[in-house]
Amino acid sequence: MAESKRPLDSKDPEPVAMALAGTLEPPVLNQRRRTKRQKVQGPPPPVPDRPRQCHFLLLSKGKYCSLTTKLGHKFCGEHSMHEAVADGPSGTGVDKENGESKEGKTLRKRIPCPFDPSHTAWADDLKAHLYKCNARPKDNPAQYSEDVNLTLPRPDKSTTSASETASGAAAPVAVTEKKSDVLSILSQEQLESLIKKIQDLHAKYVPEIRTMVLDHSALDERKKTVRNIKHAHQQASLLGHMKRLDMLNDPTTCYVEFGAGRGELTNYLKIAVNDHGTATFVLVDRTPPRNKFDSAILGLEEIKSLVKRHTMDIKDLVLAEVPELRRDVTATQREPPVKDILSSADQKNDNSNESTLDIPAKEVEYVEKKPVIAMSKHLCGGATDITLKCLTNYQRSEQEKSSLPSPVKGILIALCCHQLCQYYMYPNQEYLKEIGISPEEFVYLTRMSSWAVCVNHTKPEKTDGSPVTSSDNKMPVANTSSGDDDHRVEADKELEELGSHIPALDFQAREQLGLQCKRLLDFGRVKYLKENGFDAELVYYVDKDTSLENLALMAVPLAVQGNP
Template sequence: MAAEAAAPVSPQPGRCAYFVARKRRFCKMVPARGKRFCGEHGGREEENGRKRIPCPLDPKHTVYEDQLQKHLKKCNSREKPKPVYYSQDINAGLKDTTELPEEQQAPISALSKEELEDLIRKLRRASICINYVLKDQILSHQALQEALNDPQNGDVAFKHLKQQASILGNMERLHLLEPGNCFVEFGAGRGKLSHWVDIALQDSKDVHFLLVERATTRFKVDGKHRKNCFERLQVDIQHLCLNKVPVLVKEKLPVIGIGKHVCGAATDLALRCLVETYAKLCEGEKESPAPKRFKSNETSITSNNSGELHGKPIADSWSPVAGVVIALCCHHRCDWKHYVGQDFFTKVGLGAMEFNYFKRMTSWATCGMRETERKSYATHTKNEEQSNETGEDDQDEYNVDSLQGLLTTEDRKQIGQLCKLLIDHGRIEYLQQRGYEAVLQHYTDLSVSLENVLLTAVPCQSSLAPSTA
């Protein structure tokens, strides 16, 4: 093994003289003329008695002490005015949920053999009520065929395209890929999913896109979006009140919630935002003008096994939330406080403590693939979407090695998958109780993404009990 390179003894000419101990090198920023340090590390020297201090709003950057008040008025970290659609904790769930005591938050590796076996027994007993198997709905869509056949795409880009194509294919199967709707992409990131939906709709005019993302970053693909149809909402889903978004107030379009790998608790927040907050508020506005709806030459929609209408006029089928299509991800990031399936867990004799452990055990679903997949994915950790997909594969805090001798790799994998299914089934029951026909399915192959489960939901159109098959 080659010896580590020695740390430089002096900064490069024209570069900052501050030594970054963590990186074992000097800062590479360029200081102002006549200075030894850059603006970030200017506190290391004083200029004519002027001193730099950390910004009280964000200590990651510094400011001259005598210019502090002026800086605070324009600092990018200052609190900005809340948008009209911001409503504090509107989708957060139950406010009286108590935090687990520390002794019930111990890592799995700290559990005794008896405690771990008891948890697994509870998991298997609770899972008896889930008597269906996820079907494969691995589809594609012609809107992405050209991109899928582009030889310049690398492996990672190709995998994302296959997932996006299957999501669009499932939307088309559910008759959700049509004009007259407002598509809300949760955890939008670059907004690529909305981009492909727009292409599939062939730039229809009677359609809008809301890209919900709490980060301020904008991406190259934003330049391809039609400015009059696309709008970014910079807000945490927890505080998003769709009923106050100007375009929805004005156009009265039904909403379709979409997302590609919506991490952990963000899925629960998105579901509550759609079917509990937005739908209820819309139902309370019956005196409002009739919502717009795309009209086709046909007055009815054919029936299929996914809950679509049969022989009913489109005008009679309007719902504030026309559908939900979300690719699930990162169950270890779920939060009991926000989880929409609390009633289901309570019904099967489980609570916050079991949920806390089960969400951690979901990482076991991919433990058999750790060694083969880790190196491949590690090279792409800077890719936003890829890091979301592989999040569960990097949960070293759960110390799987400590379970050697108690559970085989195959046992851990099976238990992890069962934990995922149990958490997702709670979401299905939540949607069913609110009048939606909700289904879980595999929308892509494991070789494409380890997170290959898609949640879809459409409003129930009959008095028959919704099916979970």
């Protein structure tokens, strides 16, 4: 008789061991909000008389569960935690006092699963359940390396802002934390000095940025079918710039969309490159959204495109380890071929056995990678920074091994949400030191950048030229950027609080200052790419009426520079 496949005590995986020891923190479940009015509870219905019907009363429906129970049980498997069952196969299933059945056996108890408290398991059989539980944490993939794309070590989240400045005053904010009232803490003199510094730095370091609004035929049909076509205009211009920079002419390219969301940009990219199963599409996002375009990107042809979605944080992504980037992974061969290559563990064992013979270690065969083009539409704040770090890390790791002129063939990122940038994520720390921006000033800089897209930055006018107020015709102040972007910043109460600090700056002047803060951060990103072998520039790819976040970062390697 075959032995049962029960795990050995000495080889417990870490999650299971933690769960058994009680040190595992269960995930916080999303509590469903009830928006409907609660029904008035009536008297409970009579006990069900149908044989083997579950006796669990569904209060919300006012009836008993209709599932069937096992013989001798009152509750179905879904509600078995409400039933005390005697140990062993001879359990009677009869509730008794003191936790004992008629035979004197201890009644079994169900407890919440440590991996996912939304379901339960038998307390005396918890270990076996943990090994087969679908909520058991999965092993990290090969392309996962925690915080590999951070510029500085991630600070402790519990750190507070208790530091002292050179003048002896307490620093108003921590480097890693931003508060909505951070600027209102500054005195008028400090704020005016900071504003003057930002204006001078912008005039000195940030060059003129050109506007180039392009179009692409891949979005022609969509423009005819949707009412709000601003997203179509943005996507069409981005694809037009990719065509201008020769990013759509290589059918063997691997297109990686960072912060992909539903993958809508990749969907129209597939149309633009007229792919028939030769290109590769990789989508990276922290959470899998609903209504994804993945099936549309696959296509309906016999040979479907190679599409892979990686659900992980960009800060932990090692691009060189993504399997879909390998040349031997194609639309017809969707997994790396099995080869007789020693794993790192096998190599270690072989080396230990052959150390006395002084035999050199066996090396894993290098597999050529596909050229990579990175893209994103409105990649928020720090996500842009760690994406640039991810790409330059990949460029360095593959530069000497790859036969390509540059492993990264192009970068195109529509920028947004600079207020979400973090100092330890920003890739060009040397640039910040060069222009004299301290970690504390970096927080102020990112906070003021939100003024550029604040809803109050423009107010409608009456016929006599005076601004409309909420009391005029009972109309709210118009929001010219309503629905502009999903990540748009809402109206800042802070702007009103700062009125006494900077009475000379109206909404238009504050908008201009917010744009200067954004461009200072963006120009540091351009310098970072130039220092890593790219020809990079900033381009306004749509007008402000289409999107307030209308700037894109574009880069191609110097060796394969495209058209001007």
